[in-house]
Structures are given as structure tokens and as C-alpha cells.
Amino acid sequence: MSLQHALLGVLEARPMSGYDLVQFFDSSAGWIWAAPQSQIYPTLRRMERAGLISGDDERRGPKLTRTVYSVTEQGLEELNRWLSAPHAPTPARDPFLVQALNFDMIEADQAHAVLEQFIGEQEKAAAEAEAHRDRLLAKDTMLLKERLTRRDPADHDRVARIKAHVFAGIAAVARTRVEWAREGQRLLTGD
Amino acid sequence: MSLQHALLGVLEARPMSGYDLVQFFDSSAGWIWAAPQSQIYPTLRRMERAGLISGDDERRGPKLTRTVYSVTEQGLEELNRWLSAPHAPTPARDPFLVQALNFDMIEADQAHAVLEQFIGEQEKAAAEAEAHRDRLLAKDTMLLKERLTRRDPADHDRVARIKAHVFAGIAAVARTRVEWAREGQRLLTGD
DNA sequence: CACTACATGTAACTAGTTACATGATTCG
DNA sequence: CGAATCATGTAACTAGTTACATGTAGTG
Known part of the structure; x- marks a missing residue:
């Protein structure tokens, strides 16, 4: 589940909406971890349910809102824990x-x-x-x-x-x- | 679907059973393409249905049989076609x-x-x-x-x-x- | 008013992971 | 006769892919 950790690492820099994250993972982050839009949105909702991030609804005009996610205390702890431990090498598949x-x-x-x-x-x-x-x-x-x-x-x-x-x-x-x-x-x- | 092509490449050297392939993908082939047993057996059956390989049942004692798969003409063609064309680079995910x-x-x-x-x-x-x-x-x-x-x-x-x-x-x-x-x-x- | 960017979703699918399950044969 | 090796499967799950779907807001 490294997508979650990649998202936490990005959101630690600044809170972002799903849309922002989609752009970001299509550009520079794509060199590290590629993720399509259809994976990012559901993952963000799962992470919010898990308490790793929290979403804040912002108005963008009379009808449009966007949800800006920021890393929670628990999310930071999880990221720190994951970053500090060595992980098994990923199986070769090229x-x-x-x-x-x-x-x-x-x-x-x-x-x-x-x-x-x-x-x-x-x-x-x-x-x-x-x-x-x-x-x-x-x-x-x-x-x-x-x-x-x-x-x-x-x-x-x-x-x-x-x-x-x-x-x-x-x-x-x-x-x-x-x-x-x-x-x-x-x-x-x-x- | 590179597992299929990896399997074709190995079976081109010599016909093998699922068991043989599992061993092989746990050892040297594992550096190129890792695949667990639970993925290899079903994939072989799908490939046989698709006509890429054909299975031959060999007796190994009174009750035990093993299915030895070899690459068909169609399988060779598919492998050749896939090997000869460039493919899109795999998305980064490390x-x-x-x-x-x-x-x-x-x-x-x-x-x-x-x-x-x-x-x-x-x-x-x-x-x-x-x-x-x-x-x-x-x-x-x-x-x-x-x-x-x-x-x-x-x-x-x-x-x-x-x-x-x-x-x-x-x-x-x-x-x-x-x-x-x-x-x-x-x-x-x-x- | 058309085009681009903003914004979020869903459905159906393929691939890969983890764990469990079963039995036969060979060798010491 | 017990252990290792041979041999093949399944079930439940998570991750990733492809394609479709919908509407809003800002800019020229």
C-alpha cells in the first residue's frame, strides 16, 4: 500500500484536493509512483475513513465544492513508522x-x-x-x-x-x- | 500479461509441468519476473484454453499424473510478435x-x-x-x-x-x- | 458561446498476494 | 514409517487498468 504512503508524503507538504493530487501524480510524482485518477479518489476516501487524513470541504463557486485533504496526527505517525523501517524488496516484474x-x-x-x-x-x-x-x-x-x-x-x-x-x-x-x-x-x- | 510471455519463453527451452515452472520462477527466473504458485497454475490453464500451449498428461506412478506443457505453433507466433515490437515503458512504482x-x-x-x-x-x-x-x-x-x-x-x-x-x-x-x-x-x- | 480547466466519481476488468488444502511418491 | 519432495489446486483479498460519466467555473 505504498500509494497511501506516497499520498501522505505529498500531503505533508501541503493539503490538497483529489484533483491536485491527480495532477501531481501525472507530473513529477509520476517518476516515483504512477497512479491514475480512478485509483486516487477512492484511496483518499479509504484513508479518510482510516483516520490518516481528514477532508475539508471548500466552496468554489455557488455549486462546486472541493475536498481538501490534510494529514492527521495519526497519518503522520503512520508515515513516520513506515519510513523508519526497512521493507522487503519488491519482487522483480519488468x-x-x-x-x-x-x-x-x-x-x-x-x-x-x-x-x-x-x-x-x-x-x-x-x-x-x-x-x-x-x-x-x-x-x-x-x-x-x-x-x-x-x-x-x-x-x-x-x-x-x-x-x-x-x-x-x-x-x-x-x-x-x-x-x-x-x-x-x-x-x-x-x- | 508478461507472465504469459515469460512462461512461453521458458517453455520454448523445454516442455515443463506447472510444478517445474513454480520451482523455476522461485529461483533464477525470479530475478526477471516473480510469480507465485497460485498464479502460475491458473495462468497455464488459461494459456492452454487460448491455444498458446498444450498440456500432455504424464503418469508418475499408479495414481499421480503431471501435466507437461509445451508451446504450440500459435504460442510461438504470439511470443515472436510480442518480442519484436517495442512496448510502452512500465509505470514507475517503487x-x-x-x-x-x-x-x-x-x-x-x-x-x-x-x-x-x-x-x-x-x-x-x-x-x-x-x-x-x-x-x-x-x-x-x-x-x-x-x-x-x-x-x-x-x-x-x-x-x-x-x-x-x-x-x-x-x-x-x-x-x-x-x-x-x-x-x-x-x-x-x-x- | 465555445473551450479549457476544475472537480469528482463509477463499473468492469486483469493482475498479483496470502493463505489454506489435499494427496502421492520417493528415499533413508 | 516419517520426512522431503512431487504435484495441483482454491478462496478471499488488495492493487492497478481502462473506460466511461457528469457537471461547474473561468477565459477569450
């Missing part, structure tokens, strides 16, 4: 590895083309992760700014560097995969 | 990244300990992937040997190198993650 493992069964040029597309995706992912890392280091994202308003100014650099480091890691893994895929292309074309 | 992203919310020594455990896991994963890579290069695994009996001897080295390369990649990513986690530990302890 369709691309299944594909690459069987590249010996198809034509070399087709496998080469599949790798080419993979390289493009990974390079794009690396570039985007690096850009986000830089924005975080510059404290130049909306969410980080709001998060820091509730933190001791002496900690601001530290918080920014910790967040940025995660995106640096995502980029590093993507770069490693690019190198690996290029090596694979050389292997396919016969050294 | 609980550990959610955890690391929020390391600024907990005590540095607790975050350090969580990273320490992560490093241990990744180093173990890297070592095991490298060991398996070496076994594949030496054509020293049961499944590869059986797979190669149906291949042109001129292709044996190529097939072994392609399979091995996937495990080299898994190891490389794990090593990258280890370096990243160590950097994270330095970050937490204040450079």
Missing part, C-alpha cells in the same frame, strides 16, 4: 527484461530497434530526472517551497539535497540502462 | 523511492539504517546476477543446455551471450543503486 532475455529468438535488427526505442526512453527519463534534481537543488518547485515553509530554515538545504538525491539516483539508473542497451546493440550486430 | 524521497522527515540514523539494509540487498542481488551471468556464459545451466539442443551449434555462443547480457544489466543497475545509496548515507551524515 516486462522489458523478459523481452531482452529472449532477443536470441528474433531477428537481430528487430531486437536492435526495440533497444533503440528503449534507449530513447531511458535518455529522456534521465534528462527529466536530472532537470527535476536541479530544480529541487535550487528550491524551485512549488511543492518544495511550500514544504519548506513548515521547516526550520537551517534544514532547508538538507531537505532539498535529500529530495534531489532521489532524482539523481533515478537518472543514474537510467544512464546505466542506456549504456547496457548500447552494449546489447553491439552484441547483436556481432561485436 | 516503494523504496517513496521511502527515500521522505528521508528528510525521519531521524538521520534511521534513514542511514534503511539505506544500509538496501545496500546489503542490492549487493547480494548484484553478486547473484553476476554469478548467473557467468553460468550462462559457460553454458552451465540446465535450461540453457536444453534450449541449445534445439539450436544451430553456430548460434550457441550468441544465445548464451544474449541471455548473459541481461543478467549483466541487472547487476550493473544493482551496483549503480549501491553507489547511490552510499552517497545518500554520506549526505545524511552531513558530508
Whole structure:
């Protein structure tokens, strides 16, 4: 149930509506944890029932309201507990590895083309992760700014560097995969 | 539905029973695609109904039988089709990244300990992937040997190198993650 | 007034998890 | 004859996917 913990982590920065969270999980948070709208709304209601967050109805015009959720004391405790303990590694389940493992069964040029597309995706992912890392280091994202308003100014650099480091890691893994895929292309074309 | 393609890829090497596949997905294949017994048996039956594999009942004593599945012509075609086309990247969903992203919310020594455990896991994963890579290069695994009996001897080295390369990649990513986690530990302890 | 953004839902489905359940055969 | 291994299943559940559905408010 990491979606719940991901939501708690975001809402800790600032209270948000389901709509806000949907946007957020479609953009930057999507690099860490992807979640569709149809999963976010029900999860928020379940979390409210569980007492982890509480929803506050705000008027947005005469007929439209939005529910802004904030993390409760209990939610903060749960997040803290979950963050502090090591968890079992997630089982491997990467369709691309299944594909690459069987590249010996198809034509070399087709496998080469599949790798080419993979390289493009990974390079794009690396570039985007690096850009986000830089924005975080510059404290130049909306969410980080709001998060820091509730933190001791002496900690601001530290918080920014910790967040940025995660995106640096995502980029590093993507770069490693690019190198690996290029090596694979050389292997396919016969050294 | 990559479990189906993973199963096709394994059964292409040699026909196997559900039991054999369960063992296999608990060991080496588990690094690529994890699947529990309760998922494998029903999936095999669905694949047989779909005509991708066909089951052959073998007697194993007076009362016990086992069903040995082999890939059909149609299954091979499906596998080939799936292997030859690029697929959309899988949505990110890594609980550990959610955890690391929020390391600024907990005590540095607790975050350090969580990273320490992560490093241990990744180093173990890297070592095991490298060991398996070496076994594949030496054509020293049961499944590869059986797979190669149906291949042109001129292709044996190529097939072994392609399979091995996937495990080299898994190891490389794990090593990258280890370096990243160590950097994270330095970050937490204040450079 | 049309278009975009805001805002929230539901239904039907596939995939994956956890736990339980049952019996046969082989080997020491 | 007891333990490990062989062999196959089911039930109840949680998570995630795809597609549909509905209406409001702000902007040009």
C-alpha cells in the first residue's frame, strides 16, 4: 500500500484536493509512483475513513465544492513508522527484461530497434530526472517551497539535497540502462 | 500479461509441468519476473484454453499424473510478435523511492539504517546476477543446455551471450543503486 | 458561446498476494 | 514409517487498468 504512503508524503507538504493530487501524480510524482485518477479518489476516501487524513470541504463557486485533504496526527505517525523501517524488496516484474532475455529468438535488427526505442526512453527519463534534481537543488518547485515553509530554515538545504538525491539516483539508473542497451546493440550486430 | 510471455519463453527451452515452472520462477527466473504458485497454475490453464500451449498428461506412478506443457505453433507466433515490437515503458512504482524521497522527515540514523539494509540487498542481488551471468556464459545451466539442443551449434555462443547480457544489466543497475545509496548515507551524515 | 480547466466519481476488468488444502511418491 | 519432495489446486483479498460519466467555473 505504498500509494497511501506516497499520498501522505505529498500531503505533508501541503493539503490538497483529489484533483491536485491527480495532477501531481501525472507530473513529477509520476517518476516515483504512477497512479491514475480512478485509483486516487477512492484511496483518499479509504484513508479518510482510516483516520490518516481528514477532508475539508471548500466552496468554489455557488455549486462546486472541493475536498481538501490534510494529514492527521495519526497519518503522520503512520508515515513516520513506515519510513523508519526497512521493507522487503519488491519482487522483480519488468516486462522489458523478459523481452531482452529472449532477443536470441528474433531477428537481430528487430531486437536492435526495440533497444533503440528503449534507449530513447531511458535518455529522456534521465534528462527529466536530472532537470527535476536541479530544480529541487535550487528550491524551485512549488511543492518544495511550500514544504519548506513548515521547516526550520537551517534544514532547508538538507531537505532539498535529500529530495534531489532521489532524482539523481533515478537518472543514474537510467544512464546505466542506456549504456547496457548500447552494449546489447553491439552484441547483436556481432561485436 | 508478461507472465504469459515469460512462461512461453521458458517453455520454448523445454516442455515443463506447472510444478517445474513454480520451482523455476522461485529461483533464477525470479530475478526477471516473480510469480507465485497460485498464479502460475491458473495462468497455464488459461494459456492452454487460448491455444498458446498444450498440456500432455504424464503418469508418475499408479495414481499421480503431471501435466507437461509445451508451446504450440500459435504460442510461438504470439511470443515472436510480442518480442519484436517495442512496448510502452512500465509505470514507475517503487516503494523504496517513496521511502527515500521522505528521508528528510525521519531521524538521520534511521534513514542511514534503511539505506544500509538496501545496500546489503542490492549487493547480494548484484553478486547473484553476476554469478548467473557467468553460468550462462559457460553454458552451465540446465535450461540453457536444453534450449541449445534445439539450436544451430553456430548460434550457441550468441544465445548464451544474449541471455548473459541481461543478467549483466541487472547487476550493473544493482551496483549503480549501491553507489547511490552510499552517497545518500554520506549526505545524511552531513558530508 | 465555445473551450479549457476544475472537480469528482463509477463499473468492469486483469493482475498479483496470502493463505489454506489435499494427496502421492520417493528415499533413508 | 516419517520426512522431503512431487504435484495441483482454491478462496478471499488488495492493487492497478481502462473506460466511461457528469457537471461547474473561468477565459477569450
